Amino acid sequence: MRLLLGFVALSLCVYHADATTGATILTSPESVVNQTSATLSCNITNPPSPIKGNHWMKDGTVITKTRSESAGSTTQFTIETIGNTDGGVYTCVFETDPISQSTIEVKTVPHVKAYKDSEHGNENDKGVMACVSHSYPPPTDWMWYMVKEDGSNMAIANGTDRYEIKSQPNKTYLYISTLNMETDMGDYICQGQNELGVASAKIHLRVRSRLAALWPFLGIVAEVIVLVAIIFIYEKKRKPDEITDDDDSGSAPLKTNADTNHKDKNVRQRNSN
C-alpha cells in the first residue's frame, strides 16, 4: 500500500515538472543578497519547443521593457540600483510551449515606514498606529517600543496594559485601548526584522483632551449666544419707537389699556343713563 502511494506521488511529481517547464534553466546568481546592483541571467537547455521570445517578471508582474522576441537560449536583466522596494522574486520566462521559467530572489534588509509620522487621538478613545514594509523578504518579526523620557526604549508586549499588537508580514498595528493624556503622549517606534537585518520608524502620538475635541462645538454655541444677545438688545432698543409710531397694532398691554378705556367709557355711559 505504502509503495503504491509512493509510486502515485512520484508519478504526479514528474508529470508536474513536465507540464510546466520541460527544460532545465540555469540561473545566475542563485540569489542576490544585500547588493546595490545586480545582473540576473537565465540559460535554458532542452527547451520543449522552439523559443519565440522571453521576458522577466517581478513578483508575478511582467516587466514590460524586458520583452524580447529573441530566439536565444539566454536572457539577462540588470537592476542598476537595488532600492528599498526592488527586492522580490524575479522570474525569467522563455516563451516556449509550454512556457519555461525559473526564479531568482533579490533580498534586501527590511525597509520600514510609518503609515503616518504623527497620529492623534482623543482621551479615552482607542488609539492606533501602523507601520508598513515594502521590502523583500518581508519582516518575520515586528516589535513596538515607546520612547521614555530618559530616551530609552521600552518594549511593548502584546496583551499587556492597554496594548494590542496585530502584525501581518508587511504591516503591523499597535492599538492602545483607552488613551491617557499623561502616559501615552510621545514617540513610538515600530521595528521590523528579517533574516538580513532590522529597520525601524518613529511615530509621534498626540492625545487631545475630550474638552479640546468639544471646542469647535462650544465655539458654535458661543457664537449663537452672542448673536441672540445682539438681536435681543437691538429689539429692546427699537420697541419704544414702534409704540409711538403705531398705536393701533400695539402690543398686548396697549390693547388691554384700550379695552379698559372702552370699559370706562361704557361705565361712564351707563352712569350717565
Ligand SMILES: *[C@@H]1O[C@H](CO)[C@@H](O)[C@H](O)[C@H]1NC(C)=O
Ligand atoms: C548555457 O548553458 C550551456 C550548457 O550548460 C553552456 O554550454 C553555455 O555556455 C551557457 N551559456 C551562457 C551564455 O551562459
Ligand SMILES: *[C@@H]1O[C@H](CO)[C@@H](O)[C@H](O)[C@H]1NC(C)=O
Ligand atoms: C502585503 O502583502 C499582501 C499579501 O501578502 C499584499 O496583498 C499587499 O499588497 C502587501 N502590502 C504591501 C503594502 O506591500
Ligand SMILES: *[C@@H]1O[C@H](CO)[C@@H](O)[C@H](O)[C@H]1NC(C)=O
Ligand atoms: C496579540 O494578541 C492578540 C489577542 O490575544 C492576537 O490576536 C494577536 O495575534 C497577537 N499579536 C501578535 C503579534 O502576536
